[in-house]
Amino acid sequence: MKRTFQSFVIYTLVLALALTSFGTASLANQTNTPLAEIMGEIDTKSSAPTTVIVELEEESIVEAKHKGKNQTKQNLKAKRDQVKNNVLKETASSKIGQEYEYIFSGFAVELKGNEIPNLLTIPGVKAIYPDVKYKTTTIDEGFMIEEDAYSPAMLDSAPHIGSNDAWDAGFTGEGVTVAVIDTGVDYTHPDLAHAFGDYKGWDFVDNNDDPQETPPGDPRGRQTNHGTHVAGTVAANGLIKGVAPDATLLGYRVLGPGGSGTTENVVAGIERAVQDGADVMNLSLGNSLNNPDWATSIALDWAMAEGVVAVTSNGNSGPNNWTVGSPGTSREAISVGATRLPYEVYSADISTGSDQEFDSAKVMGFSTVEELLALDGEEFEFVYAGLGAPSDFNNLDVDGKIALIVRGEYPFVEKAENAKAAGAVGAIIFNNVDGAMPEVPGMAVPTIMLSNADGVAMREGVKDGFNTVSFSIEFDKMVGETVADFSSRGPVMDTWMIKPDVSAPGVNITSTVPTHQADNPHGYAALQGTSMAAPHVAGAAALILEANPNWGVDAVKASLMNTAENLYDANGNLYPHNTQGAGSIRVLDAIETKTLITPGSHSFGVFDADGELTTERQHFTINNLSNERKSYSFDVSFEKGSEAIKVNTSNNLRVQPNRSQKVNFTVEVDASKLAPGYYPGTIVVSEGSNSYEVPTILFVQEPDYPRITSLAYNLNPATGNLVGSAYVPGGAEELEFEVYNENLTAFIGHAFTDTNIGAGYYDFTWDLTIDGGTLAPGKYRLVAWSTKAGKTNYSFGDVFTVE
Template sequence: MDSAPFIGSDLVWDAGFTGEGVTVAVIDTGTDYTHPDLAHAFGEYKGWDFVDNNNDPQETPPGDPRGGSTNHGTHVAGTVAANGQIKGVAPDATLLAYRVLGPGGSGSTENVVAGIERAVQDGADIMNLSLGNTLNNPDWATSIALDWAMAEGVVAVTSNGNSGPNNWTVGSPGTSREAISVGATRLPYNVFSSEIFTSEGVEYPSAKVMGFTSEDELLALDEGEYEFVDVGLGYPADFEGKDLEGKIALISRGDFAFVDKATNAKNAGAVGAIIYNNVAGEHPDVPGMAVPTIKTTLVDGQKLLAELEAGNNTVSFDIEFAYEVGETVADFSSRGPVMETWMIKPDVSAPGVNITSTIPTHNPDNPHGYGAFQGTSMSAPHVAGAAALILQANPAWNVDQVKAALMNTAEDMIDPATGKVYPHNTQGAGSIRVLDAIETETLVAPGSHSFGKFVKDTGRQVERQSFEIQNLSNERKRYSFEVEFTGNPDGIKVMTSNNLNVQPGKRQQVNFNVQVDTSKLTPGYYEGTIKVSDGETTIDVPSILFVGEPDYPRVTGTFFEKDGDSYTVGSYLPGGAEVLDYDFYKFNASDGTIGSLLGTIGEFTNVPAPIHELSWDGNIGGEQLPNGQYVLAVYVEQGGVTEYRAYLVTKN
């Protein structure tokens, strides 16, 4: 309700574009095409179910022995094209649903690739994939499939992943060279201060607002005194036999998600919650909690428990507006760059926190509902919907023009923690603004650049790049170029044309060279911006380069699978490995720690990227290792960096 207007969708609707005539494929867990907010978007052909191999791509219902029910794809579809109580970004777009993730929301790479191919064959104009894995690999099958979908003329939009806030956390297919990868933002919000009072002489200095559904509900806590009730960890069973109606639930952190604890409190009739930490320190804010929720440290939580023991079971609140924060990048949003290609990812960002959309309830008496979710899964369909609006307004545009328009007109966001613009690998080109994308008079493609890595020990290294400028206006434009690298480091020079005239409706190539003198630069990551100006409007094109071998993780995952009488053991090595060892350790199940070394099952040198595997017979030192849980440790040396990663595995 707030996120679609925030990116400018309502302004585009007023201009006459609602996505009509544009088909968007939702490749996900299926879609409840009977939902009253979505039924208008589906024709007789709904899409395809690759999990059960039929033409009914519905969500997984409860009771499937293979896993839990799903609602994810319906939520995504609503963000694209709902038109009812919820209004999606492109409310008149046509939808096709492809169920590639089945019970429990899990699925295979094969089904995802099949869904991409079928969507292209079925004539989709746009596809949305709010899915992925944690492998930062541009050549994973799903990433390559999206490259091909773009080559076939279908705008491919995918989520960047939810493994942030560290760099290198983007996963496939967000690593695609061509598709539009999307990071998640939180809409501007108000910050409130909070104080709680139970009895004289007891103070709770750590009390802060953790999350809430609405400001009105939060501020309503100021209006009186409430009983508070200890409900332990906040499981549904913890509320049984306790009267929470109109009261505050006191809950400990631990075992399961904060949002579920707040939901359980609401279901029990509570009007608010206080969640205290179960370890030292402060736990995170969580927007969109089902009831207004205050957080405290473990120490202050223990004070509240002591108050209950002493018979002081009432609490009052003093909650006040403190300040406003602008649009921010969500901490969970995965960051780039992409390994091997060193590309900036995400390409753009869009709202993905506390997004309310359509869901199936799986309740026959009231089957259609709404829910608030968060993740880059929620941000991607904002971009898919925006692409539908852009294609309706500019039906002759190709995939590169749609992508460039979204990137060229995106708005930079400021990190409130630093007061500076977020890095390129955090926000991409910025937060999308769909009306600006439709009305732009200039397109610069590609919308970002990576110059790769400069690894000469001494002397200068030159890399050549180019981009295309398209003048969409009806008059000649004269463009100027300026390249800035953060901190203006000595040792980086960019050489390009000073000015360029482009006739109306024409395109022109711009070539430029980047010269890096590695002897004048410390190894690391350097971020720059190519500014393209027509005298009135400036387009910022993000760019990056690396001096020396980048600081990517040398091992990004491992696998351990039984194969008959032996085991297939392997690891993902994005840059290969000069040295690779696999070690087995005991696992101390009593305290979750790593025990003594049992032995090495493989030692290798000069291993090529990106995947290594070996067959292991289960023996260490000539003796069969008993079945049970162990720690598999992977040691890697590559590019002067060593890394040792430990993984829990089960031998059976």
């Protein structure tokens, strides 16, 4: 049946990776031989070369150790070589890449896609993972800050989380090593040089010991600055002062030109960092795959087991739930959401002297309050500058004027930068479509935003002689720390875990960037994204480990979660746990806490509505770090469903000094009385005047996850068929495919429907027939609608062309 897009807003859509899938179920029906499992989207029908990650049944050195088994490098190498030899025999085109043995057991191999099924019956192969693409989790290119424009007022984020209080207490990260697994690091930057020794780390892109950023002019792609920005937030000590300014840094270049890379190098970087003795590692990178069992997440879990605090960004696909991506989905690693620091809200009214009213006018952003208020009560000439590109300002006189710019093509911050460079004292940016635009902190010039209709009216008003604009700017209110709209939300599919674990500042963060100019090495830029939030937590972990060198990774993670501060939106509403995690970190509170509650969050899993009362038992551990006996009490509440959810635990618990004690508790759920969905709650542990909150969650019947999260396909030139796959995490009662035009604005017709789909990847081949006829030449998109348990979601693929 035809469906209509009521509101097709880009940020609400799921981005499908440009890969196709091989479903193990179809092969399993053809043989009784036990098969390795394929985890992910892999095109096994193509003869083009591709890379996959092979996981061995033989356990890695770290995994074996933690399971009480004896594993040696020699034994593991022999097992790996045996599998590699069989791979080379069974696949004519294969070429072995990175090999792993310490925290992940396996290797990368390049081969033709249609040879991948040959791997599945090779003895010793446990699973095959796609070599998925990872990219930096930054939402725009930000803007450069000149050295002479540097101001301490830009550096609010480290003090906000209490870093300066930790410094005053004597903790600066000294003696703690932090690995930055990223695009490389400019270790020559004056603010970072102190943190590097002779050994800088490793470059997995070019395979050498020089993990420098991609410079300008690299023929393979754009220059990078991301890893240097991350490193500065962790440990800069110059004009910029990071969270842990005396920490030691190691750089691992796993993302190359343009800031992208793949699983092969990311896993290698994690393994190398652990072996090099890192105490903390930061991965401000990710993809859109909400699954806990990708190779990268497994590697991080074992890195944590080995005692390395792993910190990852949660992703920038918010504000919808279920948008967290790997490796933020890792069970053990600390996943970090992004917040915006407290800010002042100003209202804006504008007038051009015509009868036109511009009711949509709002402040988009500004660099200083003084510059914004300088517009108040003043009249300026405005000039239309198109998209706001540098070339759009050629032959335009905007000196001392306002630049009127339309949204599109370039980031908002870049438009404002270009306006400032041309001499404008302010900008008005109007939408190019219906709908709202985001607030963007840190704009280079004070910027007002308008709707499409108001912006077009203002531009057209020049023809009637209305080419000046007057401003009325007034203070509205103060807003506290809030979660950034772009920050990805949980929970995680399959494990049903709450993510992120914690939040930290990630909007308009000023830090170091390379200049690649020896005579001008002081580079700084303001960036935003969960990439910027994660290194605040990595730096905080370094401070915590310096203060508490005997703490394990669980204690570090729990200290940050237990002492985090709750966050509220601009209207004063408490954010859900899947939005903020345990809250915004506070470093000194984490260092000085006398109570640790592990784990820092709980998921009770899924309860079926079978008409029976279901009981689940779990526990957490309280560690009394003080020198006196403490008495703890407990209170558990759920935001909804309290009539059918009952939690039983101890009323009071006494824990002796410097001892830990397990707290058992049970949850009884009558799911028949509850609507399907998830039910968040909070365990409050109280001791005297101190209280600690532990986020918790449970699910009833089919969890409220997206019924489909990706759709990818390619036209097979030999057959003319469209070959692809869709990922349906929990299966589907009905999976319907329809054809739209390339802009998704017109329904073309019905392609095909399938029913009773199992969980995982659904492979298909479509012969381009539509409603009984042949699809006419043109450009189209396929849209898949997946339905299960009364809920329907859609995903769409790339444009394909029918000749």
